[in-house]
Amino acid sequence: MSLDKALATADESKDESLAELVEELRIPSISTLPQHRDDCRRNAQWLIDRFEALNFETKLIDVVDGGHPVLQADWSVHNNAPHLTIYGHYDVQPVDPLDEWDSDPFDPKVTDDLVIARGCSDNKGNHMATLRAVTAWMRAGGPPVNVRFLLEGEEEIAGRSLPEYLRANAPELATDCVLLWDGGFSTDDSPALTSGLRGMLYVEIETTGAVRDLHSGFGGAAPNPAMTLARVLASLKDTDEHVTIPGFYDDVREPDPDEVSRWRRSEEDELKALFGVDTLVGEKGFGVDERLWVRPTLEVNGIVGGFTGSGMKTVIGAKALAKVSMRLVPDQDPDVILAALDSYLQSMATPGVRVTVRKLEAAPPVLCGYDHAAARAAAKAFEDAFGRPTVLVRSGGSVPVATAFNDAIGAPMVVSGIATKDSGAHGPNEKLYLNNYHGGIEMLIRFMQELADTRS
């Protein structure tokens, strides 16, 4: 049977799988640093070469001026098999502070159970596992599904290239399942599927008073935009951390009780330790998972106004600015929330001070589901490969590319990966467990078969 042959092939070629990952990890594809611009393209080309060796049709597409190219690789031979699209990214985070690394971030260190290098978890280990799964299938006669890779080079810089590419080419990119393979295991080291991502509305709120900064001796006569901004922000939530924008919660959908019962819950103590605080803060009446996953929140992300240097300056600033983001949940609509926020803010202006709001980003929440065929296939493949039940989680964060896939392609989505909570992604000494890498390759081989079996 082809599945057995693919699994046996993967098992026999573990050294080769590791060597290929190590080779990619040597490329310093830091997308945010101009001096690594050529390395990003070199990494994309290195992947193109591998896909071509596997008989994929490949394209390297420059979508946005000054951006990094989108890589598309297609292998489509079946007339009546499902089509799987795999998402990943070839760019990595910067490595500073470099002196906190115990080894060279771009000279991978391999131990009995680990590889340590920038990008090993985020995302090269993840996407190389998918490429190695396809390699094993090719040696067993070819994957049982049609496969498309869409790898971007701007994940770490929230670039526009892939979202624009998806929206511009939606009909040609139709697929039966999108595997967003940039995540990891749950906090208890179980394979995990993310069934939903919060959306986001990110705005700037600006308050403006006098036409110029004034001497603070005019206190008692001059309007103070910084004080008005403080009042506005303080009014956006009550002391129960409940957002006070009228209608804010109107469209919030209760999660399915069946989904809730399957959640792998967070450990409050772990979050407290991560934050370094002795108490968690959130909307009264809800547990921490509900607050992070299925309740909308509002946070001040930044604030600035008046004199902010060291020492003192007796000034009343002419304006002040806050960056405020709301994490949204199904079925909240960012445009509806923005309109409600805007009219609410207008009601909070104080004499002599104008309040304006500017939208910086809006992404609707994404529900991936957990009981569609692709999700069931992924859960089963994980369990068979790792011998542990697959748990369900949601993400408190937002993944703009998930919104783009959802909007443009609309196929069932599986959001997962093989990184662990201690991977150190974005930090020094980023690591990936070899067990997760090779187990991930097995899971992906099995997932393709499970997905193919849904059609038979």
Add this chain to the structure above:
Amino acid sequence: MSLDKALATADESKDESLAELVEELRIPSISTLPQHRDDCRRNAQWLIDRFEALNFETKLIDVVDGGHPVLQADWSVHNNAPHLTIYGHYDVQPVDPLDEWDSDPFDPKVTDDLVIARGCSDNKGNHMATLRAVTAWMRAGGPPVNVRFLLEGEEEIAGRSLPEYLRANAPELATDCVLLWDGGFSTDDSPALTSGLRGMLYVEIETTGAVRDLHSGFGGAAPNPAMTLARVLASLKDTDEHVTIPGFYDDVREPDPDEVSRWRRSEEDELKALFGVDTLVGEKGFGVDERLWVRPTLEVNGIVGGFTGSGMKTVIGAKALAKVSMRLVPDQDPDVILAALDSYLQSMATPGVRVTVRKLEAAPPVLCGYDHAAARAAAKAFEDAFGRPTVLVRSGGSVPVATAFNDAIGAPMVVSGIATKDSGAHGPNEKLYLNNYHGGIEMLIRFMQELADTRS
């Protein structure tokens, strides 16, 4: 009579008085710019040379490392005449934006009725008028009072040199009257005495939450110090602009009704035009002069926290900081207010967020009085020189050096000067009316006589 001779001498030497001012105005004594450090000392030395030519005993004192020297010049020949101390400063503000000047700020432009140059009003025109008054008196046999000049080079940078010098040498600096000659006429162009200056308590309020900046996907679990800071600041005043710190108003002294009746009141329309707003803002129940002069205020001078660059970053900052100053009035004590603020702030901490306060500066309010002998002498001299009644005002600002004189020397104080409201001090095209300069010289000649007459 000597007074007549002094006045005649001043009248005959107007060209010389103007030429001497113009010469000083050519020295770019910008105290805040390191490249003008030598110019500051050169200006001080230039003044020393003039005082020595007038037979003053002079000292140039370096008080603080890296500071600009204090200039002391003494002329003391009378055994039974009052002693007058004259305060001024030889440093000036920077000149940027230079392209808004219509002429070179350090190449004085003299018209029929004006001189235009950086420092002409603030403070070279002021202190040169005092020096020219003394010059005229010398040619008439000498001033009828003993005179001490204390000129500093750090007024524009709120330096510590003169306050430290005053406190360290208080006994030797005993005097009968301090003329703080760094002010100007009232908004209706009347000669004006300032009968009181507000004090100041300037603090930093810091809120701290998690041990590091967190991804804002943790909104719903993580404490947000920027939001807590907004709540704290918003709580410090109610919507009537009344400060809510417990006990804040307990020691506020009502101004004397006689003084209030003599006030030259502000023009609200002028303030609105200056600020560029259509409404003035202040404590409910009080007129704008009361709010600026005899009521304490609280202002946010600066605020910063989280991400403040362009665009967006999904972060919950680990801390946030506000600079907050309170203008204090008699008999408020900055230390008492600070203690009340501190305990009030502690009551406003939210779960997971600490609130701390740090004092940056405290200066008690200063009451100069308006009916002591020196004030009456100054008012009479102004009226004789300018032919207009002298009005009373207070200052909404704080003058740290006034506090230092008050604390260390404790003599009756006269706060005034010859600048006009349209002088453009600190801005481009700073100007001084020649009529005010020469009238000021006459006033100062007369003031010395009036002061001497109080002893006879």
